[in-house]
Amino acid sequence: MASDAILEVTDANFDAEVLKSDQPVLVDFWATWCGPCRAIAPIVEELALAYKGRAVVGKLDVDSNPATPQRYGVRGIPTLLVFKGGQVSDQIVGYVGKDVIEKALAKAGV
Numbered sequence: 001m002a003s004d005a006i007l008e009v010t011d012a013n014f015d016a017e018v019l020k021s022d023q024p025v026l027v028d029f030w031a032t033w034c035g036p037c038r039a040i041a042p043i044v045e046e047l048a049l050a051y052k053g054r055a056v057v058g059k060l061d062v063d064s065n066p067a068t069p070q071r072y073g074v075r076g077i078p079t080l081l082v083f084k085g086g087q088v089s090d091q092i093v094g095y096v097g098k099d100v101i102e103k104a105l106a107k108a109g110v
Contacts, residue, residue, distance in 0.1 A: 005048035007058035011065040017058065019086040024108040025056040026101070029079040031063050036095040037078045043098045044080075047105070055110045084108040 009017060009027055018025045028044045030037035048057035062069045062077055072081060072088065082090040082104045090104035 005052050005057065006045060007056055009058035009060040009065075009068075011067040014060070014065075014068050017056070018083050021056050021083070023055050024089070024105065024110050025058060025083040026051075026105060027081050027083065028057075028059045029062050029069050029074045029077050029081070030059055031061060031077055034077050040078050040080075040095050043101065046098065047101060051105065051110060055105060055108075080104070082108045 007017060018027060026044075026047065028037075028040070030041070044057060044059065051057060060068060062074065068074075069079075074081075076093050078093075078095065080092040080096075080101060081088050082092075089108045092100060092104055
């Protein structure tokens with residue numbers, strides 16, 4: 001993890017950190033070998049810093065934590081899921097610009 005603003009999400013802590021969060025949560029499903037995942041990482045990190053205190057931004061390594069992506073039907077990476085009140089409020093698949101992710105966060109009330 002490059003930044004302390006980003007929460008490392010795992011199968012073990014997913015429910016507690018994401019589903020039970022008081023704030024909207026953006027989860028980046030990624031893998032070390034995925035080029036587009038590495039390309040979107042600086043955007044995710046920038047958003048983590050910009051939204052600190054208003055939203056939680058986490059990253060989940062799909063290779064180390066296969067149960068959660070399977071639970072949410074994540075087939076392609078990067079996939080960004082926005083959770084609000086324990087429910088998925090938006091899903092973004094593939095590399096996108098910062099503005100697309102900010103719109104998804106705005107829809108979740110951030």
